[in-house]
Each structure stands twice: as C-alpha cells, then as structure tokens.
Amino acid sequence: MPLVTMLLSMNIGLVSGRCQSDQQSLLLNLKKTLVFYELASTKLVKWNSTPDCCEWPGIACDDGGSGRVISLDLSFEGITGGLDDSSGLFSLQFLQNLNLSFNGFSTTLPVRFANLTDLISLNLSNAWFIGQIPNDISKLTKLVSLDLSTNSFFGPALKLKKPNLATLVQNLAQLEELILDGVDISAQGSDWCKALSSSLPNLKVLSMSNCFLSGPLDASLAELRSLSIIRLSRNNLAAPVPEFLANYPKLTALELGLCQLNGIFPQTVFQIPTLEILDLSFNELLQGSFPEFHQNLSLQTLLLIDTNFSGTLPQSIGNLEKLSRIELVGNNFTGTIPSSVANLTQLFYLDLSSNKFEGRIPSFRRSEELTYVDLSRNNLTGEIPSGHWEGLLSLTYVDLRYNAFNGSIPSSLFAIPSMQRIQLSNNLFGGQIPEFPNVSSCLLDTLDFSSNKLEGPIPSSVFDLANLNVLDLSSNKLNGTVELHLVQKLRYLTVDLSYNNLTVIASGKNSNLSSLPQIQMLRLASCNLRVFPYLRNQSKLFHLDLSDNQITGPVPGWISELSLLQYLNLSRNLLVGLERPLSLPNLSFLDLHRNQLQGSIPVPPLLIAYVDYSSNNLSSYIPPNIGMMEGENRHLEYINYELVEMWERVYYQDSITVTFKGRELELVKILTVFTSADFSNNNFEGPIPEVIGQFKALYVLNLSHNALTDHIPPSFGNLSHLESLDLSSNQLTGQIPPLLARLSFLSVLNLSYNRLEGPIPTGSQMQTFSADSFEGNQGLCGPPSNLVCFNPLISACSNTNGSISGIEIDWNFLSAELGYIFGLGIVILPLMFCKRWRTCMSFDFENQFAANLLLIKGSVGRKLEM
Numbered sequence: 001m002p003l004v005t006m007l008l009s010m011n012i013g014l015v016s017g018r019c020q021s022d023q024q025s026l027l028l029n030l031k032k033t034l035v036f037y038e039l040a041s042t043k044l045v046k047w048n049s050t051p052d053c054c055e056w057p058g059i060a061c062d063d064g065g066s067g068r069v070i071s072l073d074l075s076f077e078g079i080t081g082g083l084d085d086s087s088g089l090f091s092l093q094f095l096q097n098l099n100l101s102f103n104g105f106s107t108t109l110p111v112r113f114a115n116l117t118d119l120i121s122l123n124l125s126n127a128w129f130i131g132q133i134p135n136d137i138s139k140l141t142k143l144v145s146l147d148l149s150t151n152s153f154f155g156p157a158l159k160l161k162k163p164n165l166a167t168l169v170q171n172l173a174q175l176e177e178l179i180l181d182g183v184d185i186s187a188q189g190s191d192w193c194k195a196l197s198s199s200l201p202n203l204k205v206l207s208m209s210n211c212f213l214s215g216p217l218d219a220s221l222a223e224l225r226s227l228s229i230i231r232l233s234r235n236n237l238a239a240p241v242p243e244f245l246a247n248y249p250k251l252t253a254l255e256l257g258l259c260q261l262n263g264i265f266p267q268t269v270f271q272i273p274t275l276e277i278l279d280l281s282f283n284e285l286l287q288g289s290f291p292e293f294h295q296n297l298s299l300q301t302l303l304l305i306d307t308n309f310s311g312t313l314p315q316s317i318g319n320l321e322k323l324s325r326i327e328l329v330g331n332n333f334t335g336t337i338p339s340s341v342a343n344l345t346q347l348f349y350l351d352l353s354s355n356k357f358e359g360r361i362p363s364f365r366r367s368e369e370l371t372y373v374d375l376s377r378n379n380l381t382g383e384i385p386s387g388h389w390e391g392l393l394s395l396t397y398v399d400l401r402y403n404a405f406n407g408s409i410p411s412s413l414f415a416i417p418s419m420q421r422i423q424l425s426n427n428l429f430g431g432q433i434p435e436f437p438n439v440s441s442c443l444l445d446t447l448d449f450s451s452n453k454l455e456g457p458i459p460s461s462v463f464d465l466a467n468l469n470v471l472d473l474s475s476n477k478l479n480g481t482v483e484l485h486l487v488q489k490l491r492y493l494t495v496d497l498s499y500n501n502l503t504v505i506a507s508g509k510n511s512n513l514s515s516l517p518q519i520q521m522l523r524l525a526s527c528n529l530r531v532f533p534y535l536r537n538q539s540k541l542f543h544l545d546l547s548d549n550q551i552t553g554p555v556p557g558w559i560s561e562l563s564l565l566q567y568l569n570l571s572r573n574l575l576v577g578l579e580r581p582l583s584l585p586n587l588s589f590l591d592l593h594r595n596q597l598q599g600s601i602p603v604p605p606l607l608i609a610y611v612d613y614s615s616n617n618l619s620s621y622i623p624p625n626i627g628m629m630e631g632e633n634r635h636l637e638y639i640n641y642e643l644v645e646m647w648e649r650v651y652y653q654d655s656i657t658v659t660f661k662g663r664e665l666e667l668v669k670i671l672t673v674f675t676s677a678d679f680s681n682n683n684f685e686g687p688i689p690e691v692i693g694q695f696k697a698l699y700v701l702n703l704s705h706n707a708l709t710d711h712i713p714p715s716f717g718n719l720s721h722l723e724s725l726d727l728s729s730n731q732l733t734g735q736i737p738p739l740l741a742r743l744s745f746l747s748v749l750n751l752s753y754n755r756l757e758g759p760i761p762t763g764s765q766m767q768t769f770s771a772d773s774f775e776g777n778q779g780l781c782g783p784p785s786n787l788v789c790f791n792p793l794i795s796a797c798s799n800t801n802g803s804i805s806g807i808e809i810d811w812n813f814l815s816a817e818l819g820y821i822f823g824l825g826i827v828i829l830p831l832m833f834c835k836r837w838r839t840c841m842s843f844d845f846e847n848q849f850a851a852n853l854l855l856i857k858g859s860v861g862r863k864l865e866m
C-alpha cells in the first residue's frame, strides 16, 4: 500500500481520484509557499497523504465530480508570515468557501483575493492580516458571508478608512453576514448606518463590536428587515437606544454592551418575540425598567451588568420559560425577587447582586440546571429553608454575602455534590454550623461564613473537607477549642478563625507535625493563643495575623525563613522582643503595636509600606533608614498588582474597591493600601532623623508620645504625600519649618505639647487646622493659634496694601530672642496702618510669649488691639 501511494504521488500530473491535477498542484504550491508550525497544523501536514486531493483535510470539491476545489479551510494551522501574490491559492478559481481564520499572516491583505470571484464565504477572522482593507475585496460580489474580525487587546489589526465601509460593501448585495469586530472603522452614526442600509438589503448578521463607531444609530438601519443578530458592543455610540430596534421581525440577538448608551431604554425591545440574547451591560447612564413579559417571548440571556435600571422584577418574569442566564448586577432594582422565579426551569446562571432587592428569596429547586447564584449586596431577609436548594445537582457557586438573612445555614447546600464555593458572610445567620456529609468526595473549595452570629463549636468535619482551600469563619460567636494541627493537616491556602470565642491551641515548637508548606494566609486574631504557632515549614505563607492574643516571649527567629511574608500582624500580645532581627524582603505590613518590646527598633532597614511600633517600650534611636526610602508609590503598585494577580487564588481581609476589567470589584481581605509609620507611645529620645524626609511615599507619620528632642527636620517639607503628621507630646524645640506649609495633602496635623516656638508658617494648609493642633507650645504664634506674632502679618497686610509689600522679614535670619525685639522695630510701623490686621486679629494676653512681646512694646500692642 505505501508503495502504491508513493508511485501515485510521483505521477502527480495524472488525475488521481476525483481531484483535478492542476488543482492539486496549486494546493501543493500553496503548501510550499506557506510558513506554518507543523506542531499546530492538523491539515496542511497531512496533505499529499492520499492521491485524491479532494480527500485532504480542509478541502472540499464540488459534487459534480469535476474535481474542482470549492472549499478550503486552513483555520488554526499555525501559519505565520505572508501569502505570496504568486501563491497557488489565488489561482484556485473555483473556490467558494475560504477559511484562513486564526493564523498569524502579519501582512497586509493581498489584493489578489479579488481573483477568487466565486467566493461565497471568506473567513479571515483573527488571521492577523493588518493595515487597510483593500478596495479589491469589494469585487467579490457573490459574497454571502464576510468575516474580517479580530479580537485584539493590542488595538485594531485591520482598518477600513480609505476605502471606507461604504466602498467596501457597495457591490456586496448578496451579503448576509458581515463580521468586522475589532476593525478600525471610525465612522459617524449616519455614515456607517447608511452605508449598510443602502447596499446590504439581505443582511442578517451585523457584527461590528469594537470598531470605533460613533452614534447615534441612524433610522435608515430600520430598513434592514432581515437582521437577526446585531452586535455593536464596545463602540462609543453615546446616544439613546432607538425604538425602531423593536420592529425587526427576526431579531434574535442584540448586544450593545459598553456603548455609553444613555436615555431610557425602550421597553418594547424586551418584548420582541424572537429575541433570545439581550446584552446592555456597562452602560452606566442607561435607564430603564422591565415591562410585563408575555408568554410568547424567547429570551434566554439577559445581561444588564452595571446599567442604571430600576423598578421591580415583574412576577411575569416567570413566563420567560427559556431564560437561562440573567445578570442584573449593579442596578437599582427594588422590591422582592418574585416567587415566579421558581418557575424558571432552564435557569443556569443567576446574578442579582448589588441591587436593592428585599424580602425573602424563592426556592430554586425546580431550576435543576442552576450552576451559579449570586444574590450578594442586597437587602434580602428572612430564613432560607433548607429545601430551597434540594435536588440541585449542578450548583457550584452560591454567594449570599451582605444581606440580612437570618435563621440557620441551609444545610442542604452542603449536600450538593457539585458545590465548590459557598459565601454567606455579613448576614445574620445564627445557630450552629451543620456537619458536612461526604467530606472525602466533597468538591468544596471556599467556605466563607464570616461576620454572622454563628455559635457553638466548629464541626470537626470541616477539617476533613478534602478540597477546601479557603476557610473563613471569622467574626462569629463560635466557641470551643481548635487544635491548630487540624488546620495544618488540611493544607488550606487561607484560614481565618479570628474574632470568635475560640481557643486555638498551637502545639509550639516541640510538635512533630510534618505539615506541608501550603498555607498562604493564616488569621488567628483574638483566638486565645498563648504560644507562637510553629509555622517554620510554611514557606508559602504571605499573610500572618496573630494579633490580639496572649502570646508571650520573643518572636521566634525562624519567622525570617518565611521569605514570602508580606503581612505580619503581631499586635496586642505580650511579646518582649525578637530572637533575631527580622529579615523579610517582601514585608510590606508590620504591626507590632501594644506589646512589651524593649530596646531598639527590632527591624533592620526594610522597604515597608506600613509599620506600627506604637505602645511598646522601645527606646533607642529610630534608625535612619527604616521604611519607605523608595520614593513615590512604586511599592504600592507592586502590592496592587499582586492582589489582582492573586484574585482568583487567594482571599483578603479589609475590603477595598478596585476597578478591574471595567467592573468594580470589592476585594475582601486585602493588604493595607497606604504607607504609614507609627512609632507613638514609646520611649524614643534624641532628635528626629533628618532622613525621614526622604521617605517620600509616607502618607501617615506618628511619632507622638515619645521623648524626642531638637527641631523638626526641614526635610519634612519633602514628604509630599503626607496626609497625617503627629509629633505631639515630645520635647521638640525650634520653629515649624516653613516648608511644612507646602504639604498640600496634609489634613491631620498635631504638633501639640512640645516646645516649639516662632510663627506658624502661613500657607494654604496650616491655617485650616484648629488651634488644638498647636496648643501646649509656649512659643508658637500666629494663626490659627490664639497668639499674635509679626512675620505672618506682613504678608497678611501686604495683600491688602501694596505700599508695604516690599517689606519682608525672614525669621530664619533672626535668632529667637533677638529677632522678636529687632523685628519689631521694622514691622510695627506699617502694621499700624494695616486696617485688615486691626479688624481681624485679637490678642491672647494669657500667653507668655505674647506677654513678653507686649512687655517690650506694650503701647503698640494696645493700639493693635483696637
């Protein structure tokens, strides 16, 4: 047999099988000129395997037995590089169907496609031809289907500008499918609509999403009576949706997501009897509400994510018998979820989250296909009968978070064999957590019951769930004891048992647990821990919260072996120090506040976004280069990037909203976002290191309640992001650096109870703080303190009286005592003439500084008072 094949293929000039010899040689020429990945190819590689080219994969010949190749499909063949103008392809003159989709040609579209005048369908979808589409395509007048679409994240591959859309389609009167998604057309509403309506009377499929089209939709489109599918998502239509869309007699799909649509959506569109798919998502300005749904409708998919719809879900939604997917996330729907939803037997995907639905939820028992239910972030109430979920065999995801459900957790959820994720946090569920049946075969991946009112012990079966990765039972009223080795046995990724009434027993260093390094996030805040849990082997740990326990002794030295650690919270314990200095290259959050740490700061120079050492007994000098030397927000971006990346895998505390793929996601359990350093309530003494001024990313700095001396470093003026600065209750002396007044984000400032003196610098921010920020400093003067001094008055005055604007005194040139006396001589005289000053200022005689001044030039002071 192989011999026969060989002989036959050598006799290529002869008719072999049905295939015409010239057709065969054209195909072989085509194959020879194409560059393609043999590994990706399933068709080209097999050409020439049989003598009859009509039998080669990807090829079809006409039925008449004439051996003409009429169909060529080279999709997904891993073709790279161009198509030669002399390629045999363009001489396959009988071709009617050509599919070159999903390849990487990376050249402009060859004009010789125009030679294939018999083409009925041309599919170059994602074939990666680039640049302007040539006019010659418009010569293919027999085309019924034309697909030039590209799904690109990197901008459009093809352009249709010169010639434009009108020129391309002018002769294509037979066209029924026009698929140009991702082609840069950049046309105005009336232009592109008229181009289509005047040339394509038979158009059934119009797919031009992401084509840089502008709106509004022109009324001429209404003439295309055969339209069945309209896909125009991701264009900047920026207009209301016209009524006429409701008049297409055969419309089955209407996709207008992310189009900047506005106005009120015509209700009649919902009532098109043939309509199966409606997608209006991500049009935040589009208002609307549901009409009554009649029994003769065909709706299967209804996507209204992040639009501005309101009103109720009508009871008649139960008439949409074919409804399988409904997503109404992020609208303003109110009222109850109608009981008729229980009649939607085809329902497969239900997302009603982030609305204002209230009341009780219907049963889902009859929706046997149901896989996904998200009702989170509504105002739903009442108990959920266990029977609501019985018999569902495909359900994988249930999210009921942020509602007001009460009663006990519906245990039937645990019995659903396909179930992977149950999220019930932030409700009012009470009672005990039921035991889990079939733990070994259970597919459960995520259990989130946090922030409810659950009580009693954690059922032991929880710790035997074979596939669980995320367990969050925090903030309930669970009690009893939990042995930590149970948790470790599970090889969970995330465990949070914080804030219950649990006693977690950590076995300490002497346990012989051979736990696998698996856990990534462990949160055991307020768990009555007395011993530092032995986690030495957990080298994947990046988030550890053991705060609010009674852990004694030093922080174990092995903690520095957990090199991925980013978040470490050991606050509110009885720790006395560290066995060894921490050296954790990825640490970005360190909280050791309210322990009994003594001596010097226990961390060497590090890049840390958040440090809190407050309320310890630390005394030695703050080392010069702790923290955020790497200016700006470089570090922050790094954290956020990681968060997004780990979004699917891991689970975070402390919620924050992040915009991701056009949708605002609430990332629960996230790391702290701003850069902050708190060293307050310790025994630090000596001057504040000048170098702190270089930690440009600082948002919050608290050095209060220490024994710091000397002046505030002028370099603090460089902390351009600083929003909060607390240096209160120290022994700082000297003047407030004038540059501090330039910190435009500063909204909290406390310099009280120091020994600062001189004028409070003038500047947009300083004067917005209350006098409390400066109280307890005997020598500070000027607004907003209640004391008057002179330098700031000059500027106050010169603003209203140009004649003295030349006079300025720089306090920096004047030493404290001399300056006050010396300065007065120059300053007082013009002040006497400054009306504004006289009318708006008053003295505080009780203050010693003012009193001193007045002693020197008492008479002036009294005059000013008037």
Ligand SMILES: *[C@@H]1O[C@H](CO)[C@@H](O)[C@H](O)[C@H]1NC(C)=O
Pocket (backbone or CB within 6 Å): 111, 112, 114, 115, 136
């Ligand atoms: C093939 O197309 C090219 C360019 O469009 C044209 O010049 C040539 O005449 C065509 N040949 C045939 C046989 O149609």
Ligand SMILES: *[C@@H]1O[C@H](CO)[C@@H](O)[C@H](O)[C@H]1NC(C)=O
Pocket (backbone or CB within 6 Å): 073, 075, 098, 099, 101, 121, 122, 123, 145, 147
């Ligand atoms: C190639 O495209 C044609 C229409 O252009 C289509 O009918 C056919 O299914 C496509 N081939 C594959 C393998 O998808």
Ligand SMILES: *[C@@H]1O[C@H](CO)[C@@H](O)[C@H](O)[C@H]1NC(C)=O
Pocket (backbone or CB within 6 Å): 075, 099, 101, 102, 123, 124, 125, 145, 146, 147, 177, 179
């Ligand atoms: C073009 O081919 C791709 C894949 O081969 C297919 O998904 C697409 O539906 C085809 N286009 C048309 C219009 O049939």
Ligand SMILES: *[C@@H]1O[C@H](CO)[C@@H](O)[C@H](O)[C@H]1NC(C)=O
Pocket (backbone or CB within 6 Å): 284, 285, 286, 287, 308, 310
């Ligand atoms: C949403 O619709 C309401 C009326 O239902 C309107 O008051 C509000 O301004 C709209 N919001 C936006 C963002 O358009």
Ligand SMILES: *[C@@H]1O[C@H](CO)[C@@H](O)[C@H](O)[C@H]1NC(C)=O
Pocket (backbone or CB within 6 Å): 273, 294, 295, 296
């Ligand atoms: C659909 O049903 C409604 C009410 O039952 C009726 O008014 C309408 O004419 C029907 N439409 C079609 C196309 O049958």
Ligand SMILES: *[C@@H]1O[C@H](CO)[C@@H](O)[C@H](O)[C@H]1NC(C)=O
Pocket (backbone or CB within 6 Å): 307, 308, 309, 330, 331, 332
């Ligand atoms: C809900 O309605 C209120 C006022 O009617 C409006 O301010 C708000 O933007 C709407 N919310 C959404 C998500 O559309």
Ligand SMILES: *[C@@H]1O[C@H](CO)[C@@H](O)[C@H](O)[C@H]1NC(C)=O
Pocket (backbone or CB within 6 Å): 318, 339, 340, 341, 342, 343
């Ligand atoms: C469900 O549909 C049946 C008929 O199919 C109807 O009798 C019943 O009233 C419907 N239930 C609800 C709650 O709409």
Ligand SMILES: *[C@@H]1O[C@H](CO)[C@@H](O)[C@H](O)[C@H]1NC(C)=O
Pocket (backbone or CB within 6 Å): 356, 358, 379, 381
């Ligand atoms: C939730 O419903 C309760 C009554 O059931 C009501 O008092 C409360 O205002 C509602 N909350 C919101 C956010 O609509």
Ligand SMILES: *[C@@H]1O[C@H](CO)[C@@H](O)[C@H](O)[C@H]1NC(C)=O
Pocket (backbone or CB within 6 Å): 381, 382, 383, 406, 407, 408
């Ligand atoms: C649940 O809340 C409803 C009110 O929404 C209340 O009537 C009912 O008694 C509560 N049930 C339990 C078990 O607390």
Ligand SMILES: *[C@@H]1O[C@H](CO)[C@@H](O)[C@H](O)[C@H]1NC(C)=O
Pocket (backbone or CB within 6 Å): 455, 456, 457, 479, 480
């Ligand atoms: C746990 O709490 C339940 C009530 O919620 C109580 O009956 C039980 O005695 C408590 N167990 C322990 C060990 O405290």
Ligand SMILES: *[C@@H]1O[C@H](CO)[C@@H](O)[C@H](O)[C@H]1NC(C)=O
Pocket (backbone or CB within 6 Å): 477, 479, 501
């Ligand atoms: C926590 O449990 C202890 C007994 O283990 C009990 O004495 C205490 O009252 C409980 N606390 C709360 C808030 O339930």
